Amino acid sequence: MSFCEDGFSFSGKSNDILSCYNSMITSVLIRMNYVDYDKIKIGIDWILKYQNIKRYQENRWNGTRILKYGGCMKSIPCYIGVVKAMIALTDYKKSSDYSKNNKVEEILEAGLEYILDHQIYKRKSNGQPITKDINKLTYPFSYKTNVIEILRLLKDNNLDSDSRCNLAKEFLRTKKKKDGYWRINSLYLPKYWIPFDKTKEPGLWVSNEIEGLLN
Numbered sequence: 001m002s003f004c005e006d007g008f009s010f011s012g013k014s015n016d017i018l019s020c021y022n023s024m025i026t027s028v029l030i031r032m033n034y035v036d037y038d039k040i041k042i043g044i045d046w047i048l049k050y051q052n053i054k055r056y057q058e059n060r061w062n063g064t065r066i067l068k069y070g071g072c073m074k075s076i077p078c079y080i081g082v083v084k085a086m087i088a089l090t091d092y093k094k095s096s097d098y099s100k101n102n103k104v105e106e107i108l109e110a111g112l113e114y115i116l117d118h119q120i121y122k123r124k125s126n127g128q129p130i131t132k133d134i135n136k137l138t139y140p141f142s143y144k145t146n147v148i149e150i151l152r153l154l155k156d157n158n159l160d161s162d163s164r165c166n167l168a169k170e171f172l173r174t175k176k177k178k179d180g181y182w183r184i185n186s187l188y189l190p191k192y193w194i195p196f197d198k199t200k201e202p203g204l205w206v207s208n209e210i211e212g213l214l215n
Contacts, residue, residue: 007046019081023088052077086111120168136186139206
């Protein structure tokens, strides 16, 4: 129902394509081994054609919705969109149906470098968090992103030992409680979602994710 001729959107209409949603839906379908691989390929192609991964690149997508929510393709591309797109390309590259594609490799490498250049979660201008939620501990991940999801992306690409990951890892270490667990400090719970961990209680799921990144 979310598929349109150009990719995936929350409404199934091309005009409503948002970078983050197209990438998230594409990732989910890849992980589910969705049988209609042509649709997955179209979602990937949208990323390759239109996803900006550098500053001051021209917006080549004509859909109007992308200009309304978060300014996905303004002079500085939406950081969440970049992260979600690189996750989708990573999932695509890891899938059994993938055959070497120079464009995928090129865009993924450049996007990951863009993320590392921000030391995972900091603004270039003033060193503050890029978004108000990026340093919140949440799991599972929503349409937003955080340091856990980004570090997992980098680990999936064998880049987690890059020194530019160190600040984010140290940030996670400072959030570990005396009982050895981390706690989620944000709970995104739209209709039909099931919480994995509860606030103010040892977070078993989120702790497992973080331990896998730090060890």
